[in-house]
Amino acid sequence: MIHVLAFYLFAGLMLLAGLLTITARNPVHAVLWLIVAFFNAAGLMVLLGAEFVAMLLVIVYVGAVAVLFLFVVMMLDIDFATLRAGFIRNFPLGVLIALVLLGELVIGIGAERAGAIRLGLPDVAGQAPEGMSNIAAIGALLYSRYLFLFEAAGLILLVAMIGAIVLTHRQRGGVRGQNISKQVARRPEEATVNLRPEVGAGVKL
Amino acid sequence: MTEFFQTWMPFEWAWALATICGILLIALPLMLGVAMIIYADRKIWAAMALRRGPNVVGPFGLLQSFADGLKVFLQETIVPSAANKGLFLLAPIITFTVALMAWAVIPFNAGAILADINVGLLYILAISSLGVYGTIIAGWSSNSKYPFFSAMRASAQMISYEVSIGFILICVVLWAGTFNMNGIVMAQQHHVWIINGFVANPLLFPIWVMFLISGMAETQRAPFDLTEAESELVAGYQTEYSSMSFALYWLGEYANVLLMCALNAVLFWGGYLPPLDIPVLYLVPGVVWLLLKILFFFFVFSWVKATVPRYRYDQLMRLGWKVFLPLSLLFVFVISGYLMATGHFT
Numbered sequence: 001m002i003h004v005l006a007f008y009l010f011a012g013l014m015l016l017a018g019l020l021t022i023t024a025r026n027p028v029h030a031v032l033w034l035i036v037a038f039f040n041a042a043g044l045m046v047l048l049g050a051e052f053v054a055m056l057l058v059i060v061y062v063g064a065v066a067v068l069f070l071f072v073v074m075m076l077d078i079d080f081a082t083l084r085a086g087f088i089r090n091f092p093l094g095v096l097i098a099l100v101l102l103g104e105l106v107i108g109i110g111a112e113r114a115g116a117i118r119l120g121l122p123d124v125a126g127q128a129p130e131g132m133s134n135i136a137a138i139g140a141l142l143y144s145r146y147l148f149l150f151e152a153a154g155l156i157l158l159v160a161m162i163g164a165i166v167l168t169h170r171q172r173g174g175v176r177g178q179n180i181s182k183q184v185a186r187r188p189e190e191a192t193v194n195l196r197p198e199v200g201a202g203v204k205l
Numbered sequence: 206m207t208e209f210f211q212t213w214m215p216f217e218w219a220w221a222l223a224t225i226c227g228i229l230l231i232a233l234p235l236m237l238g239v240a241m242i243i244y245a246d247r248k249i250w251a252a253m254a255l256r257r258g259p260n261v262v263g264p265f266g267l268l269q270s271f272a273d274g275l276k277v278f279l280q281e282t283i284v285p286s287a288a289n290k291g292l293f294l295l296a297p298i299i300t301f302t303v304a305l306m307a308w309a310v311i312p313f314n315a316g317a318i319l320a321d322i323n324v325g326l327l328y329i330l331a332i333s334s335l336g337v338y339g340t341i342i343a344g345w346s347s348n349s350k351y352p353f354f355s356a357m358r359a360s361a362q363m364i365s366y367e368v369s370i371g372f373i374l375i376c377v378v379l380w381a382g383t384f385n386m387n388g389i390v391m392a393q394q395h396h397v398w399i400i401n402g403f404v405a406n407p408l409l410f411p412i413w414v415m416f417l418i419s420g421m422a423e424t425q426r427a428p429f430d431l432t433e434a435e436s437e438l439v440a441g442y443q444t445e446y447s448s449m450s451f452a453l454y455w456l457g458e459y460a461n462v463l464l465m466c467a468l469n470a471v472l473f474w475g476g477y478l479p480p481l482d483i484p485v486l487y488l489v490p491g492v493v494w495l496l497l498k499i500l501f502f503f504f505v506f507s508w509v510k511a512t513v514p515r516y517r518y519d520q521l522m523r524l525g526w527k528v529f530l531p532l533s534l535l536f537v538f539v540i541s542g543y544l545m546a547t548g549h550f551t
Contacts, residue, residue: 002217028345032292035338055327063334063367067341067360074345074353133323135384178519 007047014040027073035066052134227319231308239459240270246459246507253511280448285347288445292346297446297453300339304460307332311467312387314477314491325386326374329468330367333423336461337363340432340442343454347445355441358518359425359432365525366422372533373416376540377403377472380549390476399482401475408543412536413473415529417505420465422525424458427510431518462506463499470498 017037024030038061045054132140142150197203214222244259244267251258259266284290310325312318322328337360344356378384380403381392397405404413422429433441443454470476476498477491516524544550 029292032342051322051324052327055324055331058331059327059334063331063337064364067334067337067364070341070345071357071360074341133383135324178523180520180523 003047007044010040010043010047014044027076028070031066031070031073034069035062038062038066050134052138224319228309231319232305235305235308235460235463236456238463239456240274241267242463242503243270243273243455243459245503246510249504249507250511253508274452277448277452282450283445283447285349285445287348289346289348292342293445294450296339296343296346297450297457299342300336300457301453301460303332303336303339304457304464307464308460308467310386311464311471312390312476313495315387317477317492318387321385321387324384326378326384326389326472330371330374334363334367339454339457343446344442347442349445351438351440352442352444355432355438355444359442362425362429362431362521362525363423365522366419366529369415369525369529369533370419370423372530372537373412373419374472376409376412376533376536379537379541379544380406380409382550386471386476390471390478393475394478395482396475401478401480401482402473403475404473408536408540409473412533412540413469415533416473417469417502418524419529420469421506421509422521424461424465426462426506428513428516429521430515431521434515463503466499466502466506467495469502470495474498 014037017033017040021030021033021037024033038057042054042057042062045051045057195203247269248258248266259269262268262272284293307329309319310322310328312321320328340359340363341356344352344354344359347353377389381389383389383392393402395401396403403409421427425432432438433443435441438444443451446454474480475494477495479486479489479494
């Protein structure tokens with residue numbers, strides 16, 4: 001009972017938040033609604049018993065990706081009038097993309113219903129042993145059966161990261177950086193002199 | 206507690222009622238504890254500066270925090286006219302709620318834990334990554350430049366230090382073999398000879414030092430309180446807040462500090478276990494040991510606040526990205542290598 005109620009609560013809130021994401025007038029509000037949607041998706045994952053995926057969803061999407069989104073959107077000064085003006089012009093294209101996606105969904109679900117593709121039927125190697133925790137099961141699969149795919153995903157991310165750094169990094173001259181180890185290693189003897197000059201004679205440095 | 210209620214009602218209702226009672230049992234003492242810890246913080250800080258600190262309201266000024274609470278409660282809530290009203294009022298509620306939520310997976314004694322979930326430590330990471338929203342939303346919705354600067358600083362700071370905290374926690378998880386908080390505490394029993402706690406382990410001790418410092422940065426305590434640097438940002442992200450909404454930030458901040466102290470105790474100092482694995486010490490209830498450890502760490506936090514000057518922003522970023530991140534990554538390699546070599550996983 002509670003399970004069903006929770007499902008409809010999370011799913012309903014997620015759809016509502018998704019709708020508000022695309023209809024919100026203010027982009028910051030849109031990102032915040034997106035975060036609500038992520039959060040409810042994590043709730044659905046918990047209901048499925050995939051608590052590890054749920055936590056990762058919150059940590060990665062809500063905790064890191066959405067924060068950066070919010071950052072960028074807050075910094076941009078977006079003019080809504082021009083944004084709305086493009087809406088009518090791009091409407092046919094949007095409808096076309098939506099129709100293509102709908103067609104793909106219908107074909108995919110139809111094929112699954114007709115028995116052409118099998119989803120959600122784990123084969124023996126993919127099945128988690130009884131009594132094994134979520135994380136252990138995922139780890140065991142990821143580092144044995146899907147090791148090369150996993151490494152490839154890591155490599156792609158590394159390339160993306162290096163690309164971003166190469167594109168944005170620029171060498172600037174005349175920057176005075178702080179060398180902390182040099183500062184810490186400095187002793188009073190090299191920095192100060194102790195003199196006792198004659199009265200009225202002054203000091204020559 | 207569910208069994209107790211189950212004697213006179215069906216299981217679902219008993220479970221719901223037991224959970225609500227559990228939440229109240231944690232949240233109410235926590236609020237009282239936060240009030241007293243604010244007083245303690247001011248007293249410690251005053252003592253280190255050779256002042257008296259709060260000493261007027263009640264004996265030794267013990268009721269000072271309650272007087273402050275009453276004062277802010279009676280004040281008017283001012284919402285700036287240019288502020289984004291809904292978000293402006295939502296932000297302190299987010300901060301306060303998130304500060305309380307993480308306590309659900311802290312084990313207070315063997316079995317005394319509200320949610321004994323498999324992914325306890327990941328839950329803590331997830332919740333602490335939510336905490337930044339209270340600050341960002343406050344800074345943006347205030348529609349004022351200093352709060353906005355402060356929100357920028359806060360989000361950059363928290364994201365930077367969460368990366369190294371993640372690696373630090375992985376070291377603990379590798380050694381404990383579980384993400385469950387109770388399991389992590391139990392894995393620390395007589396860890397090194399008769400000492401309970403990962404901190405006695407020479408490989409994990411430097412990890413704990415990094416965790417303590419990262420924790421200060423994560424909770425924006427001095428010397429990393431750049432978000433509230435009053436000489437640069439007036440009062441940071443809470444500049445525009447008044448009365449109860451300000452008080453919620455205050456309470457949330459100290460609840461977060463207490464949580465960090467509790468995490469230090471649970472992850473590295475054996476949680477509710479006594480410091481030494483001697484039967485006599487187990488006569489003292491586990492809650493007492495945990496509280497003593499939390500108070501000790503809170504004293505350390507206050508001590509640092511009273512003695513260390515504030516970091517500059519580039520120094521803060523350097524420490525996070527160029528010192529802690531490579532070091533914690535190195536320790537993940539070293540510790541997992543050591544555990545593999547000694548056959549810990551088989």
